[in-house]
Amino acid sequence: MPRILLTIAYDGHPYSGWQSQPCGKTVQDHLEKSLAALCGTSVRVHGAGRTDGGVHALAQSAHVDLPDPCMPVGKIPVAVNARLPTQIRVVAARRVGPDFHARFSAKGKVYRYRVWNAPTLHPLEIGRAWHVPEPVDLARLREAVSQFEGRHDFFAFAANRRTPVGNTVRTIRSARVRREGALLTLTFDGDGFLFRMVRLMAGAALRVGKGREPMEWLSDHLKRRAQGKARYCAPSDGLYLVRVRY
Amino acid sequence: MPRILLTIAYDGHPYSGWQSQPCGKTVQDHLEKSLAALCGTSVRVHGAGRTDGGVHALAQSAHVDLPDPCMPVGKIPVAVNARLPTQIRVVAARRVGPDFHARFSAKGKVYRYRVWNAPTLHPLEIGRAWHVPEPVDLARLREAVSQFEGRHDFFAFAANRRTPVGNTVRTIRSARVRREGALLTLTFDGDGFLFRMVRLMAGAALRVGKGREPMEWLSDHLKRRAQGKARYCAPSDGLYLVRVRY
Numbered sequence: 001m002p003r004i005l006l007t008i009a010y011d012g013h014p015y016s017g018w019q020s021q022p023c024g025k026t027v028q029d030h031l032e033k034s035l036a037a038l039c040g041t042s043v044r045v046h047g048a049g050r051t052d053g054g055v056h057a058l059a060q061s062a063h064v065d066l067p068d069p070c071m072p073v074g075k076i077p078v079a080v081n082a083r084l085p086t087q088i089r090v091v092a093a094r095r096v097g098p099d100f101h102a103r104f105s106a107k108g109k110v111y112r113y114r115v116w117n118a119p120t121l122h123p124l125e126i127g128r129a130w131h132v133p134e135p136v137d138l139a140r141l142r143e144a145v146s147q148f149e150g151r152h153d154f155f156a157f158a159a160n161r162r163t164p165v166g167n168t169v170r171t172i173r174s175a176r177v178r179r180e181g182a183l184l185t186l187t188f189d190g191d192g193f194l195f196r197m198v199r200l201m202a203g204a205a206l207r208v209g210k211g212r213e214p215m216e217w218l219s220d221h222l223k224r225r226a227q228g229k230a231r232y233c234a235p236s237d238g239l240y241l242v243r244v245r246y
Numbered sequence: 247m248p249r250i251l252l253t254i255a256y257d258g259h260p261y262s263g264w265q266s267q268p269c270g271k272t273v274q275d276h277l278e279k280s281l282a283a284l285c286g287t288s289v290r291v292h293g294a295g296r297t298d299g300g301v302h303a304l305a306q307s308a309h310v311d312l313p314d315p316c317m318p319v320g321k322i323p324v325a326v327n328a329r330l331p332t333q334i335r336v337v338a339a340r341r342v343g344p345d346f347h348a349r350f351s352a353k354g355k356v357y358r359y360r361v362w363n364a365p366t367l368h369p370l371e372i373g374r375a376w377h378v379p380e381p382v383d384l385a386r387l388r389e390a391v392s393q394f395e396g397r398h399d400f401f402a403f404a405a406n407r408r409t410p411v412g413n414t415v416r417t418i419r420s421a422r423v424r425r426e427g428a429l430l431t432l433t434f435d436g437d438g439f440l441f442r443m444v445r446l447m448a449g450a451a452l453r454v455g456k457g458r459e460p461m462e463w464l465s466d467h468l469k470r471r472a473q474g475k476a477r478y479c480a481p482s483d484g485l486y487l488v489r490v491r492y
Contacts, residue, residue, distance in 0.1 A: 009370070010369050011367050011369040011372070013371050039389055056274075056369075056370060058370075077365075077366065078365075081366060085370045086369065086372055087372065088365070088369060089366050089367070089368065089369050091366055091368075119323075119324075120323065120327060120335050120336075120337055121255050121332070121335070122255055122335065122337075123255050123257040123332065123333045123334060123335050124255070124257050124302060124303075124304075124374070126257070126332055126333065128370070
């Protein structure tokens, strides 16, 4: 049973997120169906993490144990892609050791938010960027985003559902903002992300960048659990899983 | 009757091109319907040029004569956009003189082809790039594209339909290729483009870049009408009207 690490790109728009659901309309469901058809037996796909419905992936990672004997690893992407919708593509496959686990071996992940900051959303950015029409103060946004860097208790930046009790400390290695014309890009590189954490961080940072909340509101939420939840959740449009670090 | 120059962006995918057609599913049709509803009278939209079905525009230009009295010019984008599908947006409007004509006053146009040059088309590039899976020699592609620069008879690079007889000389100010990972970008800046000319130039250049035709095949088509048509038409996916120069 060789263990294979797959790198997968997808347009999140048509799917109900990554993780398998009874509806069968998730990325994991499509991958498992394609692999089962290919191998003639059911195959479980272990993702590095869940992405919400509508969230895109430039390079999601997942491992699978393929029944022996199997095709050469180099042929897997083409064979699997032939049975997948075009909005999901296996872009790479390589053999890994039996102890490797897509989720537990991950050292971190990189997420990116694309924000279209102009009165009118560009037609080619529909579903590809979060539209924020109000003026944003770039210096304030940069300062807000930089607050997330380092080791913090992100309790306030995790949705209640699926948040592990008492284990909400994570480290953000870097949090950066770039502006190119109307496009703001927020990139978060961290050792792990809680449920909805990127969306809640981006929502809070833009709220401060627009001047609707003071900087202390954000930093207080990082320092004291008693502040409750940060509660401004950015939409899934515009969120990209850039890569998983191993 | 103030004359207004509109700058328009659109996702070409849902439409049958720019120019008005009986089906009513073109960008011009949608703009005219929106303006008619706004002004209470029929309004003719004069575009700088036609784009084919599926071709995108970052900044198409068109002029309209609006009935007097009318709203302030600064309010036009929001008012028109409120009646347009989200895939078409008026991004700017400004008053121009009565002699200005979107098509006849244009000094030139810039078109761009996005080519995804990898075995697998990235899911987020579906409809946004032309997928060329075969290896492309970048130096050869650059040389091929540069052949188009200058003043030439582009008879071979114009589709028969709608090509003016005896007037196929155009000047390409610059033709450039950029590579960023799997993405090749071909940018053509010219004083005018014949019907399907950009698609035929890109198709020919990629044919040479892949080594399927010699360089002389392309340059002969630029030099001698007797060579006939170049005949490799790139698909509309991946073609963008970047801007109209005045």
